Amino acid sequence: MNRQDKAQIIEQLSEKASRASIAVVTGFAGLTVEHTTVLRKDLRESGVDFQVVKNTLARLALKDTDHGVLCEHFKDNCAVALGYEDPVPLAKALAEFAKKNKKFEIKFGSLEGRYLDENGLKELAKLPGKPELLASVLGTMNAVPTNFVGLFANLLRNTLYALTAIKEQKEKEAA
Missing domain, CATH: 3.30.70.1730 (Ribosomal protein L10, N-terminal RNA-binding domain)
Structure with missing residues (x-):
């Protein structure tokens, strides 16, 4: 060479x-x-x-x-x-x-x-490789808003159940 x-x-x-x-x-x-x-x-x-x-x-x-x-x-x-x-x-x-x-x-x-x-x-x-790490981070980032929406939906659902129960109780008292 x-x-x-x-x-x-x-x-x-x-x-x-x-x-x-x-x-x-x-x-x-x-x-x-x-x-x-x-x-x-x-x-x-x-x-x-x-x-x-x-x-x-x-x-x-x-x-x-x-x-x-x-x-x-x-x-x-x-x-x-x-x-x-x-x-x-x-x-x-x-x-x-x-x-x-x-x-x-x-x-x-x-x-x-x-x-x-x-x-x-x-x-x-x-x-883990870069794609696996990115997927893990994205999953973690996605979990926070998903959990927040689920928590908020449960709060609204529980409020609705309470209001429905109050309505039913009022209807029984009126009848």
Whole structure:
């Protein structure tokens, strides 16, 4: 690989990493091409870039980004997964793949500039994703007015029952 190709790889990876909210470094030693292709397809569906890159090039590319904290940890063969919006789907997809393929390992990562070890990434994978959190918040926000309307309707209903009972009592007294 000549200098021009290396410079292009560094530039592309650096541009992607500067846009990414999460970067995860994985080990892929022992995986077959078929397994790696399945992983790339799954990650692409989640909106994630997955790239096998030399450690030196990855260090140079990530150095001036939020994910620069990863530079000192690169060892052995590595691949970098970059997520751009919600970090949870990336962590979940990698955790699922790691469960199915024992040779695949999640090494470490960076979430908006903070270093995460393997355990931190596994905990991130257990969290609900952005859609689930939004649904939960929306449900909570919807519950307040719904409960208020129900409470108000019960108050009016009870007042109506009391007025009906008074009317019936007055009618019995008049008869």
